[in-house]
Amino acid sequence: MIEYRNFSIIAHIDHGKSTLSDRLIQATGMVQDKDFHDQLLDSMDIERERGITIKSNTICLPYTARDGKLYRLNLIDTPGHVDFSYEVSRALASCEGVLLLVDASQGVEAQTLANLYAAMEHNLEIIPVINKIDLPSADVIGTLAQIETDLGLDPERAIMCSAKTGQGVDDVLEAIVRDIPPPKGDLEQPLAALIFDANYDPYRGAIISCRVVDGIVKPGDIIRLMAMAASYKVEEVGTFGLARLKQKSLGAGEVGYVIAGIKTVSDTRIGDTITLHQAPRHHPLPGFQEVKPVVFSSVYPIDADDFPTFAEALEKYKLNDASVIFQRDSSLALGQGFRCGFLGLLHLEVFQERLEREYDQSIIMTAPSVQYRFIMKDGQELLIDNPYYYPDPSKIEHGFEPYIKASILIPERYMGPVMTLCISRRGENSRFSYPTPGRVEVTFDMPLAEVIFDFYDKLKSITQGYGSFDYDMIGNRASDLVKLDILVNGEKVDALSLIVYRDRARDRAVQICDRLKDEIPRQMFKIAIQGAIGGKIISRSTISALRKDVLAKCYGGDITRKRKLLEKQAKGKKKMKMIGSVMIPQKAFVAVLKSKDD
Amino acid sequence: MIDIPESFAPGLYIHIPFCRSRCRYCGFPTSDQSDTGRISRYLDAVIMELHGVAPGWNRFDSLYLGGGTPSIVSLPELERLVESVNRHVKLAMNLEFTMEVNAGDVSRESVAAWTSFGVNRISLGVQALDDRALHLLGRRHTSAQALEAVAIIQEAGVALGIDLIFGYPGQTQSDWVRTLDHVASLHPDHxxxxxxxxxTGTEMAQQITSGELIPATQDQEASLFRITHDHLTRRGYDHYEISNYxxxxxxxxxxxxKYWFRIPVLGIGAAAHSFDGRRRWCNAPNAESYWLDIESGRSPIVNTESLNTVDETIESIFLGIRTRWGFPCDRLxxxxxxxxxxxxxxxxxxIRxxxxxxxxxxxxxxxxxxxxxxxxxxxxxx
Structure with missing residues (x-):
């Protein structure tokens, strides 16, 4: 009889989550040393480079414990960013316990707490694991004390390990078996399986990752996805090794995959419940939400001629990422493109990077926008997420913008700067609570638009990485809005237009003109950059003409070096967008999204 | 318009990677350990490479001893090198034989010896005529030595090219105009x-990073460049390449x-680059690795690149545009x-x-x- 344990690892960034995952995989003999590489579970380049996890990943580790019994340990790796907090919550809902990893040289940090709360919300068993004990700067005793006072966990149960050297990894495995309860669930009940992820396979369609809560699912079953109200015939079920491992069935308590001829991941919803068509469950599992995009941006191919391949790439991308939505859009400056909706800014960045790397697309994205609501004088109501469709201002009766409740968790010493930041971002109705001594949770009502403009980066920098941030949408509030246009040598660049709060328009306009001045290289003539509301110029910057750009010496060895450099720069020039006769680099469109002092 | 010099025979370049001291702006892999034993060992290797490679080339009509500082090579050693060039290499009757020279190494005797070896053009690294600037640049000669060197070389009747630097940190327009006017009044041939x-990596780069020196701005550079053009063309000099008059x-x-017209050049010695019309290659970057290769019978070539048609076209565009003659429209x-x-x-x-x-x-x-x-x-x- 095989026993299961379903768990996840949660940690502040850089506390060693991926390294510990790697080590557990190695310790259970899942992978030969020669096949090993770092961050095994993070399959995307962007995850490895940034040291983050974007997509959930699951692996089933076979482990013979000291009691002699064979266990199967399902490690469900979760993304680590607020944009994906819903996905994380579904992954945690699929576990019975978590390893809460703390870096012995850093101690408990903000994200550690946020993670702890998330785990507590799901009533999970929490095993504190103190990592990096091999470092000379490790302070194990201090960290143990923090685990007791800050986290309120029993320090006696903490496991010491070094994921890097492998020390203590066996104890971690034993603790998983000993302390995390075996999954409950009733094989006799109607099938209920929680979908916590879905991936696309070009041959099989959507591969659903799920946790079977009750009942059993096997090939041949007709299943029903309750929220989607769609039925499919199961082709294959199995568990996750380094590759998929086909099984005869998946029963209550197990974590695995289901393949059922579902064409794309867009036909599935994370958090949805799978049940049997013939013997359905009455109520779906709790916690399902339809995730809605909150940030919108237009995406264009750099070369307008590439639109057909770009559209094709986007279709393919969508197969893998159901949470991005898009529709056709066009711009005078940038040509044909798509208006896309995202879960948040990181999601947008990931989309951009993946399109460029995995789908080989050169793209330009416009400033992210939230969705505004306008009540017109004739009573008509408009939802606008694209400045291009901003209505005639004389006909607007009221404007509204979406607000969030922002929760920020920080060590007390950062209170002052965080308050200042939030107030400068139109934060109001502030509240405080002190979850543990020395730490404070600040909540503010804030416009979402203020958060998508480099708020998270700012917060991280003023709190030196100790600030964690989460938010909930709390509906629309009335707002005085205007459309800000940007002109380059007198030509309006529609792709740079923004809808902004009136009192912030001048600041933003000045900021954008400054940023463009830095990002647009000097050219053959002087370039004027202006910000305008309606016909009124509210900011201006000037780029002088290029006057000197030539290598002084060009003999023998300089020639090859210079040719390679020129080719690189000419490629860059080719990618630039022509607005009138001004060449604007792609990064200028991105740079306006950030303020200068980052 | 001056005739386009595309019919030149190939050139021969010999690199001497030794200096008595390193200039603060220098990023070349030179060696400042310039004891005679090392120079001698290096020249042995150069002669061996010449012997092996040069016979496969057509008659050269230019020979360039560059560095580094070729003028620190002792006269007997230099004579040995020139003799072996004459022995192994086919040279044109009207050979241009240039040697790069540090002002501190110039005397009537040395110039007489160099001309007796066949040197008929001296490229003199004057850089500036202001002792403060020379110190800042890390040059080991003074402006008085430079002026004396010019006089000696001109007296000997050897063609003289003077190298100057502008746009170094702290240089003002009037500093530059003074230097330019003074140098032009000496009527050098070139x-x-x-x-x-x-x-990057030079002493000067560090001084800039640390804030000790402030580099010239683009607009300052542009003005200095313009001043150079105006002053020298007014005195009758022909501005035939970005930096050359x-x-x-x-x-x-x-x-x-030859470099700008893509005429073949054979480079001999450490870090020397060669071009045969279709391929570019270069030798081991420093004296030690170079002589070890040669002494053990290995090729000193560390990198070869074959150019395709597009590479060639790109080269002829960016090299051509540096010169008065530009490039033919049919390259586009x-x-x-x-x-x-x-x-x-x-x-x-x-452009026009x-x-x-x-x-x-x-x-x-x-x-x-x-x-x-x-x-x-x-x-x-x-």
Whole structure:
């Protein structure tokens, strides 16, 4: 009889989550040393480079414990960013316990707490694991004390390990078996399986990752996805090794995959419940939400001629990422493109990077926008997420913008700067609570638009990485809005237009003109950059003409070096967008999204 | 318009990677351990490489001893090198034989010896005529030594090219004008005025990073470049390449010009680069690795690149645009001339079309690299 344990690892960034995952995989003999590489579970380049996890990943580790019994340990790796907090919550809902990893040289940090709360919300068993004990700067005793006072966990149960050297990894495995309860669930009940992820396979369609809560699912079953109200015939079920491992069935308590001829991941919803068509469950599992995009941006191919391949790439991308939505859009400056909706800014960045790397697309994205609501004088109501469709201002009766409740968790010493930041971002109705001594949770009502403009980066920098941030949408509030246009040598660049709060328009306009001045290289003539509301110029910057750009010496060895450099720069020039006769680099469109002092 | 010198025979370059001290702006892999034993060992290797390689080449009509500082090589050693060149290499009757010389090494005796070896053109590294600037640059000679060296070389009747640097940190326009006017009043046959390039890893780069020195701005550089052009052309010098001025057509640096016209050059010695018309290659970067290769019978070549047609076209565009002669319009695909970006450069007065060639204007010279980038992008070569 095989026993299961379903768990996840949660940690502040850089506390060693991926390294510990790697080590557990190695310790259970899942992978030969020669096949090993770092961050095994993070399959995307962007995850490895940034040291983050974007997509959930699951692996089933076979482990013979000291009691002699064979266990199967399902490690469900979760993304680590607020944009994906819903996905994380579904992954945690699929576990019975978590390893809460703390870096012995850093101690408990903000994200550690946020993670702890998330785990507590799901009533999970929490095993504190103190990592990096091999470092000379490790302070194990201090960290143990923090685990007791800050986290309120029993320090006696903490496991010491070094994921890097492998020390203590066996104890971690034993603790998983000993302390995390075996999954409950009733094989006799109607099938209920929680979908916590879905991936696309070009041959099989959507591969659903799920946790079977009750009942059993096997090939041949007709299943029903309750929220989607769609039925499919199961082709294959199995568990996750380094590759998929086909099984005869998946029963209550197990974590695995289901393949059922579902064409794309867009036909599935994370958090949805799978049940049997013939013997359905009455109520779906709790916690399902339809995730809605909150940030919108237009995406264009750099070369307008590439639109057909770009559209094709986007279709393919969508197969893998159901949470991005898009529709056709066009711009005078940038040509044909798509208006896309995202879960948040990181999601947008990931989309951009993946399109460029995995789908080989050169793209330009416009400033992210939230969705505004306008009540017109004739009573008509408009939802606008694209400045291009901003209505005639004389006909607007009221404007509204979406607000969030922002929760920020920080060590007390950062209170002052965080308050200042939030107030400068139109934060109001502030509240405080002190979850543990020395730490404070600040909540503010804030416009979402203020958060998508480099708020998270700012917060991280003023709190030196100790600030964690989460938010909930709390509906629309009335707002005085205007459309800000940007002109380059007198030509309006529609792709740079923004809808902004009136009192912030001048600041933003000045900021954008400054940023463009830095990002647009000097050219053959002087370039004027202006910000305008309606016909009124509210900011201006000037780029002088290029006057000197030539290598002084060009003999023998300089020639090859210079040719390679020129080719690189000419490629860059080719990618630039022509607005009138001004060449604007792609990064200028991105740079306006950030303020200068980052 | 001066005749286009495309019919030149190949050139021979010999590199001497030794200096008595390192200039603060120098990013070359030179060795400042210049004891005679090392120089001798190095020259043995050079002679061996020459012996092996040069016979396969056509008659050379230019020979260039560059560095480093070739003038620190002792006269007997230099004589040994020149003798072996004469023995192994086919040289044209009208050979241009240039030697780079540090002002501190010039005396009547040394110049007499060099000319007796066949040197008929001396490239003198004057750099500046201001002792404060020379100190800042880390040069080991004074301005008085430089002026004396000029007099000695001119007295000996050897063609003289003077190298100057402008745009170094702290240099004012009046500093530069003074130096330029003074040097021009000496009527050298040739002037090379190089804008300071701060190479990463040099002492000067560190001084800039630490804030000790403040580099010139683009606008300051542009003004200095313009001043150079105006002052020297007014005195009758021909501005025939970005950084090079000749007293008349007969006194252009024949060897240097080969690089911009893509005429083959055989490079001998450490870090020397060669081009045979289709391939470019270079030798081991420092003296030690170079002589170890040669002594053990290995090829010193560390890197070879074969050029395809596009590479060749790109080269002829960006090298050509550096010169008075530009490059032939037929280097561009049909219709590229009407590309908006190329038209804009014409409108901005950066380039013009003349006798089937595209050339940079005086203003265009200052931005020749930007011109090349735009042309290469517009022509679709990348």
């Amino acid at each position: 002037l090379s005025c190089y804008q300071m390039t701060v190479e 000749a007293a008349d057509a007969g006194r252009m640096a024949r060897h240097n010009t 695909p049909p219709g590229a001339g009407s590309d908006g970006r190329i038209r804009a450069m014409r409108d901005a007065g950066w 079309e003349d006798h089937g060639r595209i050339t940079a204007t005086d203003e265009g010279f200052a931005v020749a690299d930007a011109i090349a980038e735009v042309i290469i992008a517009a022509a679709g070569y990348v």
